[in-house]
Amino acid sequence: MTMSHRAGTLGRPMAEPPDRESGGRRRSFLALLMSVILLAALGGGVYWGVGRIQEFFNAPDYTAVGTQxxxxxxxxxxxxxxxxxxxxxxxxxxxxxxxxxxxxxxxxxxxxxxxxxxxxxxxxxxxxxxxxxxxxxxxVNRVTVTEGEMTLDIYAKLAKALDIPVKDFVEAGGKPRDLGVADWWFKRDDGKRSATTVEGFLFPATYEFAPDVTAKEALSQMVEKFNEVTTELTFADTVQTTLNISPYEALIAASIAQAEVSRTEDFDKVTRVIYNRAYKGGFPCACLGMDTTVNYYLRLTGAGGARSEHLTQAQIHDPDNPYNTHDKAGLPLGPIGNPGRDTLRAAMTPAKGPWTYFVTIDKSGTTAFATTLDEHARNIRTACRNGIPLC
Incomplete structure (x- = not known):
């Protein structure tokens, strides 16, 4: 008897029919997954994770305040x-x-x-x-650094406010490059060596520090502000182009001007005096002859500072003091404090004039400028009549 066979059944079992239910589940899952991906994309990729995906559909919220x-x-x-x-x-x-x-x-x-x-x-x-x-x-750990403060005072202020040992700031400040001070800052055009410390680079401002900030992080934040301000002022480019001196020399001049006078309107003239003495030969030995630099070194070495009339001749003419500007020509080893925006600007664009002398002539801080020693002597007599202890 002849038997008929359906094609495909001879020699192998028939294939199982597809599981419609499982296939449907897979398609549903893929559709859901694609929806989630699409929603995440539309939301800018902000929400990720199961908890945040659910937030597209509801907004879980606490009903009471916890205790931790x-x-x-x-x-x-x-x-x-x-x-x-x-x-x-x-x-x-x-x-x-x-x-x-x-x-x-x-x-x-x-x-x-x-x-x-x-x-x-x-x-x-x-x-x-x-x-x-x-x-x-x-x-808030808020600390205000004022114009002209030297690093040792800043370290003490930060240590008290942030409860960090002073030695941590001294250690961090000894590595200015690690704090963000670029290497080129310490290059000079006058042939003298640089202090290579963070002095001058801790910009005066009010800072807010994180509760767990470290000494290095705090100083880095201040250096970052210095970099921001000097970049905004185009400080480095300007002094190199218009004054033909290095940015570090201009920074030193700014720090000295900050220490010498108190009135903003005098900064550009005092800076001109500094440049005239150091670079123009307008003063004996091209020395600055300033007591503020001597005082800086005395404080830096723990000897304490003193008013000009109380400095001894041994202190003024100490040959081992790298900040001795009475006997050593040109600018000192480095900045003597941390100048603010106004003195940085004055160091970039000093007033034009031949002055080589200046003196405070009254108790309100008025400064008189002179070109000759005779003019300067007259200004000193005026200061003495006004109760300034110079005579």
Missing amino acids: TVTVEVKAGTITDTANTLYDGGVVKSAKAYIEAAEDDPRSTNVQPGFYKLVKQMPAKEALARLLDPERNRV
């Missing part, structure tokens, strides 16, 4: 950046809860960058309220 305090750094950025920071720090239950709270409160754009003492597990509105009250909740 936490310090969180809020950086400059968008509301979403702040939301993510709080979420990562365990402060809010979801980033979206904070975003919604911020969108409901127009003051949210006033949140300032900084470190805040908050609590883990807080309602988003409460977290926002605390960020908007920086006087109570912001953790």
Whole structure:
């Protein structure tokens, strides 16, 4: 009897029919996955992880304030950046809860960058309220450095404010290149060697430091400000192009001008006197003849400083003092303090004039300038009549 066989069945088993249910599940999963990827892309890639993916559909929030305090750094950025920071720090239950709270409160754009003492597990509105009250909740280590302060005074000030040993600042300050001072700063055109210290590079300003800042980080922040200001002023390029001196020499001049006079309007003239004495041969031996440089070295070496009328001849003419500008020609070894913006600008663009002398002639700080010794002597007599202890 002849038997018929369907094609494909002879010699091998028939293939199993496809599992429609499992295939459907795979397609559903792939569709969901693609939706999540698409949503993440549309959101700029901000939300990642299961917790944040869920935030597209709801905004989990805490209903009560927890008990564990936490310090969180809020950086400059968008509301979403702040939301993510709080979420990562365990402060809010979801980033979206904070975003919604911020969108409901127009003051949210006033949140300032900084470190805040908050609590883990807080309602988003409460977290926002605390960020908007920086006087109570912001953790601030604020230190103000004034124009002309020398490094030793700055180290003492920082050590007290940040609870860091002074020796840590001394050690960090001894390596200025590691703090961000470029190597070219220490090159001079006058043939003299440089101090290669951080003196002069700690820009005077008010700083806010992180609670866990190190000595090196604090000094680096100040050097960064110095670099920012001098770049803005085009300090290095200007002094090299218009004065034909190195930036380091101009920095030294700025620091001396900062120490010599107190009134901003006198900085450019005093700087001109410094340049005239050091480079123009307008003073005996091309020496600066300034007591402020002598005093700097006395303080630097622990001998203490003194008013000019109290300095001894041995101190003024000490041959071992690299900051002795009474007997040694030109500018001293390095800056004698940390100059501010006005003196840096004056060192870049000194006043034009032949002056080689100056003296404070009254107790309000008025400075008189002179070209000859006779003119200077008359100014000194005026100062003495006004009660300045020079005679």
